[in-house]
Amino acid sequence: MIELNGESLKLSAIKKVCIDGMPVSLSEKSLQKVRKSRKIVEAIVSEGKTVYGINTGFGKFSDVPINEKDVHDLQLHLIRSHACGIGENFPEVVSRAMVLLRLNALLKGFSGVREEIVERLSDLLNMGIHPVVPSQGSLGASGDLAPLSHLALVLIGEGSVHYKGDIVPTETAYEKEGLLPIVLQAKEGLALINGTQAMTAVGSINLIETEQLALQSEWISAMTLEGLHGIIDAFHPALHEARGYPEQIEVAERIRELLKDSRLTTKQGEMRVQDAYSLRCIPQVHGASWQSIGYVKDKLEIEANAATDNPLIFDEDTVISGGNFHGQPIAIAMDFLKIGVAELANISERRIERLVNPQLNDLPPFLSAKPGLQSGAMIMQYAAASLVSENKTLAHPASVDSIPSSANQEDHVSMGTIGARHASQIIANLRRVLAIELICAMQAVEYRGVDWMASSTRQLYEEVRAFIPSITEDRVFAEDIERLASWLKTNQFEWKGTKQLINE
Structure with missing residues (x-):
């Protein structure tokens, strides 16, 4: 069980809760902070102080005062009117992560919600009730208003949820789990x-x-x-230490470890002096992508423990309206991740070309069993090229765009959710490009001699050959690509000494 306190949520814990299904508990110290901030909100309402979002309208309506008798309706209208998400729904795992992150943020005790709100979010996680949230419609400031409104609908018993493998009305899941809708009070919807x-x-x-x-x-x-027959000298530790990037050094080290007992690699001068960049520069290119991973990890873990709503309540005399909801830090991080992932696909596609192009190797043309009569892997390379070209479009930065909204009150927005969504598409494309490279690489090592492979790569070869057969004649390779991409999504390649950032 993962205890949440609003301060120390790591990506490793997000993985355990959202992917592995681990339940959560709430820190008593954090609940005390929640109770304290709620008392301040109740005092503001009873004393008639003017505070944004508690007894005023929203956005351009921030100057419109709201009567005390209407503050509850204000929150209900907010949620219903802002639930304007459109397009395909986010995957259920993303919906679960949204609930987890919103809960963790509220536990910081700066938001002024009742304990009942954080307990219900905890219930949703532990009972497996996950809001159905459309993926489009957010500007990324004032935060993710439309997507989070669909999450909030579930608390009031409206909208739809993922529940036990189906999409059902929220009220259906509530009836089965013995839950009642929550009536939102002052500040809670916002x-x-x-x-x-x-x-x-x-x-x-x-x-x-x-x-x-x-x-x-x-x-x-x-x-x-x-x-x-790649040249292993290009991965010599002295070469990479001479440049100094830790990520480059680590990639080279892992490649050396993987290939330490291979009899298929060569030394410089044995067959040729140098390899093409897509082989020789694997540590440099992959290492740079690892740099983007490290940067993004840092920003995500800060944001996962951030108070991002508005206003924030610090004490009776310090209730401040600001802009912590602005998604620019994550928007830029997602754009950076898009570039890092797209480059992994770019260099993979170039390696595919070297595997299938008879002008670049001494293998059968396009790895075909009967070149000419059968096309072999020819169009697999086309497909990979199409995916990496699409990635170049998706990698265009979302964070440099902005469209004013709310009558120009909200005149600069981040588009961070668009950047994150596009990153998801690039990741899916990379997975299929790597599947194609693996299919081609397995075919190539069969021609070279499987018995001469390194023990590590031989293990991978045998695992995949169990469900992706050798190319002995042409078949519908789309099925192989999808089957292998699905396998890559659910299998982690681990060996002793592997450093995984999200497990730290």
């Missing part, structure tokens, strides 16, 4: 939707998947090196 939890949830799942793919790309590229 506290639920003013934040960056949609983009941060998508970003967190993105990073978990990216780290896994980055490690898988090293195993796959190592097998490609064997299939092309």
Whole structure:
């Protein structure tokens, strides 16, 4: 069980809760902070002080006073009117992450909600009731208003949820679990939707998947090196230490470890003096992508423990309206991640070309069993090229765009959720490109001699060959690509000494 306190949520814990399904508990110290901030809100309402979002309208309506008798209706209208999400729904794992992150933020005790609100969010996680949240419609400031409003609908018994493998009305899940809808009180609706939890949830799942793919790309590229008699000298530790980037050094070290007992790699001068960049520069290119992973991890873990709603309540005399809901830090991080992931796909596609192009190797043309009569892997390379070209469009930065909203009151926004969504698409494309490279690399090492492979890459080869057969004649390779991509998504390649950032 993961105890939440609003201060120490790590990506490793997000993975345990959102992917592994671990339940959560609430820190008593944090609950005390929640109770304290709620008393301040109740005092503001009873004393008639004017505070944004408690007894005023929202956005451009911030100057419109709200009567004390209407403050509850104000929150209900806010949630219903702001639930304007459109498009395909976020995956259920992202929805679960949104609930987790919103709960953790409220536990900081700066939001003024009742204890009942945080307990219900905890119930949703522990009972497996996850809001159905459309993926489009957020500007990334004032936070993820539209997506989080769909989350908030569930607390009041409205909207739909993922529940026991189905999508059902919230009221159906509540009846089965013995829950009653919550009647929102002053400040609570705003506290639920003013934040960056949609983009941060998508970003967190993105990073978990990216780290896994980055490690898988090293195993796959190592097998490609064997299939092309790659020169191992390019991974010598002295070379990478001379440059000094830790991530580059670590990639080279892992490739050396993977290939330490291979009899398919060569020394410089044996067959050629130098390899092409897509082989020789694996540590430099992959290492730079690892740098983006490290940067994004740092920003996501800060944001996962951040108070991002507005206003924030610090004490009776310090209730401050500000802009912590602005998603720019995560927007830029997601754009950086997009570039790092896209580059892993770019260099993978170039390795695929070297595996299938008879002008670049001494393997059968396009790895075909009967070149000419059968096309072999020819169009698999086309597909990979299409995916990396699409990635270049998706990698265009979302964070440099802004459209004013709310009658120009909110005149600069982050588009961070768009950046996070596009990163998800690039990640999915990378997974399929790596699947294609692995199919081609396995075919290449069969021609070279499987018995000469390194023990590590041989293990990968045998695991995948159990469900992806050798290319003995042409078949519908789309099925192989999808089957292998699904396998990559659910399998982690681990060996002794592997450093995984999200497990730290």
